[in-house]
Amino acid sequence: MDVFSYNYDRKQIKSGILHIGVGNFHRAHEEFFTNKLLEYPDQQHWGIHGAMLLPTDEHLYKSLIKQDNEYTLTVCGRNGQDKTYRIGSLVSLDWSLENPENILSAIADKDIRIITLTITEGGYNIEKSTGEFILNDEGVRHDLQNPHTPKTTFGYVAEGLRRRKSAGNGAVTILSCDNLQHNGDTARKSFMSFVKAQDTKLAAWMEENVTFPNSMVDRITPATRPDDVVRLNTKNGTNDEAPVYCEDFIQWVIEDKFIAGRPAWERVGVEFTDDVTAYENMKLSLLNASHTLLSYPSFLAGYRKVDDAMRDERIVRFVRTFMDIDITPYVPTPSNIDLDLYKQTLIERFGNRSVSDQIARLCFDGISKFPIYVMPNLIKMIQDDADLTRVAYLIAAYRHYLKYRTDDKGNSFEIAEPWMTQKDVNLIDSHEPTDFLSLSAFRSTDLMAADAFLKSYLTMVDAIKSNGAMSVLESIL
Structure with a gap:
């Protein structure tokens, strides 16, 4: 099967997005849209810097690093016709257990204007019965007491934004890509609750300098098992240690509430709206x-x-x-x-x-x-x-x-x-x-x-x- 490669020079791509949670869904969804968008010369400052924060991310991290963060995405058609794409939009990648400082520096970087998230429904640390952020979570307690050496998503974002604020590097948007109703509102609740408990001055800065758009994401993306790796590589004539496969349907609807600019994703099929x-x-x-x-x-x-x-x-x-x-x-x-x-x-x-x-x-x-x-x-x-x-x-x-x-x-x-x-x-x-x-x-x-x-x-x-x-x-x- 032919593999359709991207049509841009990766060396010319700059990161404008930092993404936390570089799993299969993200690589089949946001990376897919962004990979197509980067073919527009005026959009080549919207590459993605990936951040992995979990110990379980080690295998995927090392596989992607070995491949210069490129991978193949096979889109499986309902008509039985599949297409495979080489994805190049993940221009850099860091793992917190190896390069925590790189992640914090990227969050603070003035060129990063959007932080996107796929941290799963449970990753927002909200108590289901009360709707309140769980401050006594073990990782959260660690990060509240040790702000400069974070372990959780909340701690990393807070410390990165603290440095961003100190450097005068401007506003940023935090965009959830998880399957939650009003996911932006949930993200805002989680991050603001954490930061208010840790650093009231940073919380006040975030009120004026961070937006949390709601979004709706949709693309069925199975886990890639070892036998899938063999199957996909055999079918595609590739040697990819981190392939992804997904369905041919894709949808992304986003509330147009970006405080520091955004990619022109509408050119490649994303829908922007006032209310999702x-x-x-x-x-x-x-x-x-x-x-x-x-x-x-x-x-x-x-x-x-x-x-x-x-x-x-x-x-x-x-x-x-x-x-x-x-x-x-x-x-x-x-x-x-x-x-x-x-x-x-x-x-x-x-x-x-x-x-x-x-x-x-x-x-x-x-x-x-x-x-x-x-x-x-x-x-x-x-x-x-x-x-x-x-x-x-x-x-x-x-x-x-x-x-x-x-x-x-x-x-x-x-x-x-x-x-x-x-x-x-x-x-x-x-x-x-x-x-x-x-x-x-x-x-x-x-x-x-x-x-x-x-x-x-x-x-x-x-x-x-x-x-x-x-x-x-x-x-x-």
Whole structure:
């Protein structure tokens, strides 16, 4: 397969963006858009300086450094036709365990005018029940007491901005690219809460010199496993230690609130708007909630790839009914979107054979995902006395997944819940199914007080344990 290379001289590119969290999604999304934009001569000051802050980043960091930060991105078409691009927009890269000073200096650099983030939904360190920043987090406590030797994202940004302020290097925008409703507002809450606790003078400077636009991001990007590396390199005729693959759909809608200038991303397909709310609601409530809905039942049924699950008509009917009946009444549609077409496109995207996303990726970190993707609409459904069958089934399936860790076929599996507390573990271990409804993921409402939900949920818990997840799904279809 031909690899389409960028059409610019990397030696002429200057960094104008610092990105924290150089994972697969970022490399398939922001880097993809920016890679195309850098072909415009007047945009070549918007290269990206990557910053990695986690010990687990070591392998990817070393692989990218070995390749001068270049990598291949294979875009998998729903029609079976794939395209592979060589991405050159990541012009420099640092890892905090090796070059912390480089990251701090870059944040302070006057040429860096935007700090972008992909630090995951849980990375903003917000207590789910109160909506407040968690100041007693171990890493946060360290950074509050040791401002010049930070460990967390908040500590790095604060120290970098402190140096920026001291040097008179001007304003900067912090742009979240994570799957959160009003992600800019969440970022502002997190960073300002931290800085106010650490340095009130810096907080006052940030109030005048930092903006936090909201944005909506969308592109399904699976984890790249070792067998994927071999597969992609064989298919593409490359020798890339850090390849990425993703679907052909891509969307980025950004609130146009940049205090220090921005790239002309609109030239390459990014949409700028005064208010991203409708786009956020639509995407989080339909795509992300549907991903969560299909993940646990499908995994319990023995499926491991999303496209395989979407070849099961029972799962397709379940997802489409959820979209049409449970979600559509609560989704104000942006004026330029055909909602029926959007939902049909989602079904096609989920079933994309070339992407073949892992269901385990969708199951990952449900503790952080339920409060964002499922609970807001569930609260409205309870208030409206709506049919709660499908969501009750989902939560019963989630309990079974966490508690028994065995699917309908008898296969055991490990779970990955990085934000699970000891209290959550105790609630999951309890033999009383109602205790599970006090899980931190569900704290935004009292599910025990919703009689219709509770009755349906308890029925589903018993039925899944006795008959298996797919048998119960058939009964509710």
